[in-house]
Amino acid sequence: MSATQIAGRMAGVDAGAPIRQSSLWQDAWRRYLRNRGAVAAGAVFLLLVVWCLVAPLVSPHDPNEVDFASAYQGPSWSHPFGTDQFGRDLFTRAALGGRISIGIGFGATLAILGIGVVYGAISGFVGGKLDNALMRFLDALYGLPYLPFAILALAIVGTVDFWTMVVALSIASWFITARVVRGQIIILKENDYVRAAKAVGVRWYAILGRHLLPNTLGVLVITIFLELPGVILGEAFLSFLGLGINPPDASWGSMAQDGRDSYRAHPHIIIIPSLAIATLVLCANFIADGLRDALDPRTKET
């Protein structure tokens, strides 16, 4: 589903008064729980995150210890995911890589939301000529591929680490989010209680902060899970293009890239991180679908 479409649908959500908010979220939560696919995806997702957080803590293997004697082992009891060319335990390293990948994923997604919300909120809230200018600008940028700009951004900083990766992946990916947020704000702005608040002289930032932004939360939560797959795959693309994160850090993308050359002899080295990426992306898709269904009471389940 495209984000714009969701925005359209979300517009139908009762953008109602703050009083009703808690019950709105409770309803949504109940609806989400009825969606077994989304629940399963959510559970797998949580498991993945927990594994990434816990596995390195309890693992008996030092993820960075080089021991050529045990290099290129296939999966076994002591190394459930096998070992890499340096004899490092891939179970532990994949979990560490997951921390980086998921971290970058959420970091960049939040950055995208941040920029999008600011841009969209200003545009939608201020309205008029400024809105017009900002939107015409977005119309043109909309759909601009992020990769060239990510490559340029990484080339500028030179060394690739966690934060530079976050910046590179968010720098040209926020156009859609901005548009969605603006659409929401414009609709909410016309609500009676907002008009009322304005009429009694509530300051603009209070209106924006207390009435408008909280009500866009639903869209934003969905957007997180809509953007996440793209960002995670984007990180993998950049790793493939030789712009991966620097050692000793490794992400799933850079681990998969490391394994590509030896895919014939030792396929597990590329397959395991690729699988992790695929699982994460699948889960995020299902969660996003589930959230959309849950937060939009109009759509009936099939």
Add this chain to the structure above:
Amino acid sequence: MRLRVRVLLAAALVVAVAVVAAGCGGGGDTKGAAGDAGPAKNQVLRMAWGAEPPSLDPGLATDTTSSNVLLNIMDPLVRLGPDLQPVPALAESWDVDGKVVTFHLRDDGRWTNGDPVTARDFEYSWKRTLDPKLAADYAYQLYGIVGAEAYNNAKPAQAAALRDKVGVKAVDDRTLRVTLTSAQPWFVQQAAHHSFLAVHQPTVEQYGAKWTEPQNIVTNGPFELAGWKHDASITLVKNADWRNAGKVALDRVEGRIIVDGTTRVQAFEAGEVDALDGGGLPPADMPRLKQLPEYEKYPALGTYYYGFNLKNIPDVNQRRAMAFAIDRQSIIDNVAQADQIPASGMVPKGMPGFETIEQHFLPPRADLEKAKQFMARADDPKQKITLFYNDAPGHKEIAVAVQAMWKELGIDTTIKAQEFAQYLEFLGPPPNNAVDMYRLGWIADYGDPMNFLELWTSKSGNNNSNFASPAYDRLIEKARNTPDDEQRYELYRQAEAMLTGPNGALPIAPIYWYTYTNLERESVKDTFQINPLDQFDLSKVVIKEA
């Protein structure tokens, strides 16, 4: 909602099947053994080039691919023999008289348009390469010639005057006289480099930058450039009018440009190409590739090393400790995996004079005991160091291995990568203070140790180590003016000792001496040969009956 769950589960299943299928892959490649069969009827070689040549203009080309295409479509004055000594090519002989080298050209050199190849073509070409307006990257390859550097440096107003002072002169059609700035015993060898090839003046002047396109280009070598689809393919056909065409077996060379290493190997294994260009096989796949009957390796003249920043790691004992802690053989066996040779010095094995020059100080295997002794003697050793490398394939893995080896000395190494184009500028000179250690390599331009040892003079543009020794500079300058091989090798030995000998300053920790690895179909394996300067001569290749 059952649908969703099923889809999710099934998706996981499909991925799992893909894993198993990939895991079960491999095998099934059976190759017919090549006997001592005669030449095949069809003499068409299909090969894979590792890059799009940035330029096929001898004055502008700087990379290996361009160089190898050029050396097969052009006729150099000399070629390098098996021992890297010059052998006659277009020049049938030459005289060396101190600083003056005179080449005598054959009378049967022909351009593909029928014009004879003369000494004037060379005079024109070399001066063209030095012309500041052409702005040739490799102009400095010719700086050994009198007046060359001044002309290349010239302001537009003085250019014409300085051009006439360049020490290259066509005495007549078949005699080329070159005056050098000093007696450079390697100059004749150096003339085998593609920067010293001749270009066809009328063609260059008629077509400008487009003269290298296949429809315009005029060449004088064993093959003609029949097609060049940029980034896709390079097709060479035999030049039937070449002076030695009777000896050339190949009718055509159909080259495809495949940059990605894994794809190149796949194209070979699918039988689409018969030989790769020696541009390197993916290191991680080496253990498997080495088992193939088509695997071939060649010694190279090149040194892979880690440089120290002497300002940041000032104690020579710490540098010795770090150099002794590196297990070169283990890096070669487990990481680089291309049968490289553990390096004990800057000058690589196979270089003329190597036996004299070699220092036997740095061991191929780590000597941790000795390393720790050195470390104990080090005054306030630096425990946290930063190691830089450029992000080309293979370097990261070696850095990770070395990082683990230095950990044994209690040294905590941070590894940082940079892109090549930025990396070199970042390192210096002047050496960057943020760098404690850096990776670099050097592949020979010509077969004399000078090419390696002059890097460490204090004014060298490649010396990023803060190693600056007037005594070393004097040795190199003296060697430059010593035509006698044995005397010069002795000077080189002293210089190498100052770098990597027992009392040397160790501005570098050499890791290995390069090899070239390649895949070649058994029908061409005997005749497709890569020399230590990474050049191959397609005019010698014969495809055998399979």
Add this chain to the structure above:
Amino acid sequence: MAAYIIRRLVWTVPVVLLVILMTFLLMKQIEGNPFRQTERAVPAAVQANLERKFSLDRPWYVQYANYVKGVATGDLGPSLVLRDRTVNDIVKEQFPRSVELGLLAFGWAVLLGVPAGVLAALKPNSRFDYGSMLFSNVGFALPNFLVATLLIYFVSVKWGLLPTSGWTTWQHKILPSFTLGLVPMAYFARLVRGTMLETLQQDYVRTAKAKGLRWRRVVTVHVLRNSLIPVVTAAAPLLGYIITGSFIVENIFAVPGIGRYYVTAVSARDYSVVMGLTVLLSVIVIVANLVVDILYGILDPRTQEARG
């Protein structure tokens, strides 16, 4: 409508200029030397000659002004690294191949993705529905360099059915375009299925069905038409994906397009090529957006102004 189009067109100019300026300034921030591609140190004289030749010794605003002037007259300048060629040469020779790759990928997506979505929606919860949704989910989730590597291995190396790489005959074009088409295919299948299901539940469809209109006619005339609107809208973001994906697909399959050269050009600091390609890609995306919005307006006039 005409006013809308004109307004959009007018806005395109400053945006393109801004994109050029942004890329230009970004490029200037990147350290590195396009004239040092090997370990060999470049003597100062050689460096100076090269900078003079390519006008890199001028102040940045002069360079920018000259560049914009060049773009306006259709001249993207010489390549700093590929010395025998200009950026125009590169675009002229290699861009059509990238376009072909992108169109073929899009073709796969429409050819397989749309029917899969339609059929899945007509028979929800059938085996076919599961199968196609499964396929599209996996196609979406796996990194395309893994897919490409495995496809080449199985289809070309192991089974010998198609060539591994290159871009000469139609056989060469199957694997790269299919790999690149996977994500759009999955996207279309899911999108069409979703909107079809929704449309099928609309009252007018139910009424039409109840009134006894021929089902096939209902589907083709009403349902499909309405369901294809989102496909048109999706074309613009998909174009972005195809450009991004082409960087990797061209690399692995040795397709001599411009996508693979972009990355090489950035790492080689080939400023003019990077500039030229970025401007080209941006203009394409901007124009595509414009066309899509206009198409959208024609297909569904109601929504025109809602798009802000």
